[in-house]
Amino acid sequence: MNGKHLGKGSTNPPLPKGKLRLYSMRFCPYAQRVHLVLDAKKIPHDIVNIKLSDKPDWYFQRNPLGKVPAIETESEDAIYESLIIADYLDEKYPQRPLHPKDPMQKAKDRILVEHFSKISTSIYTYLRDGDDSFDPILTGLDLFEKELTLRATQFFGGDVPGMLDYMIWPWIERIDSYKIVAPEKFVIPKDRYKKLSEWKKAMKEDEAVKVTYIEPEFHAQFVNSFKAGNANYDILVK
Known part of the structure; x- marks a missing residue:
């Protein structure tokens, strides 16, 4: 999850068998929406982080808009926009329903x-x-x-x-x-x-929230780096 963000010149890692892939950015609230749904429903997935200021050319094949989040399935179909992905996941994976029945x-x-x-x-x-x-x-x-x-x-x-x-x-x-x-x-x-x-x-x-939660100090560091014109996507990379 806290892996290095990939930019231009990178290659897309192979999609692991039996998993969805989430294309994310660690500090993006829209991407976090999808992380939460995946973790709440315990859907097997892997994560590829995207450097939004220097997007890989190959990423536009997954999402022509170049934004995160996007998910990729084993059939190599891609879906993007956080609310659309959330609805898809809730319908596709019936365990732990998140939408009200009514x-x-x-x-x-x-x-x-x-x-x-x-x-x-x-x-x-x-x-x-x-x-x-x-x-x-x-x-x-x-x-x-x-x-x-x-x-x-x-x-x-x-x-x-x-x-x-x-x-x-x-x-x-x-x-x-x-x-x-x-x-x-x-x-x-x-x-x-x-x-x-x-x-x-x-x-x-909440267990799903704990997976993606970032302390305020790190969020603030990212915001300040972004405002300075040099967004540090990899603050959490050890």
């Missing part, structure tokens, strides 16, 4: 994922420019605080994390790193999000 609840959860995409966009814009108001981020989080209160469950998925939990987690994991990168900008009132704070603590104990 179609209406599934639709409502997907709507919440769309709402969260506005929060993640606002976070990046705010950290980059600092000119926009912080209020849209807080208002967006209010929606999820209210939703957890209404559901009266530990996770959005109930007693265990479900698809909605895993699809929004990568950005919540990074919140503490944003406080390191921009402490004067990123201030979240503690008492405003009691349910989300409890949820965040519980998510950190």
Whole structure:
């Protein structure tokens, strides 16, 4: 998982028999979504990390958009875009279902994922420019605080994390790193999000989350290297 990121001039390692391949980038929240689904459902897979600032030519044969995540199957079919991959995996591998069985609840959860995409966009814009108001981020989080209160469950998925939990987690994991990168900008009132704070603590104990979790200090190092124009993808490589 923490292997070196491959760039131009590299060759794609052979796909191991009996496994899916996930093309990833260790600090990408969209790729982490797929890691979480694979690990929650215990799907055998291997990982190839891609250096996004210097993408290998061969990678565009797997994903013409050149983005991560993408998965490759034994038949050499490739699928990309995190939500599409997550849905495919949940349907293809029925063990540990992540989507709600009820179609209406599934639709409502997907709507919440769309709402969260506005929060993640606002976070990046705010950290980059600092000119926009912080209020849209807080208002967006209010929606999820209210939703957890209404559901009266530990996770959005109930007693265990479900698809909605895993699809929004990568950005919540990074919140503490944003406080390191921009402490004067990123201030979240503690008492405003009691349910989300409890949820965040519980998510950190989830086995799938533990596999990919990165400490805030390392996330902050990556963000700072990226902002400096020299993204250090291999911070975690030993």
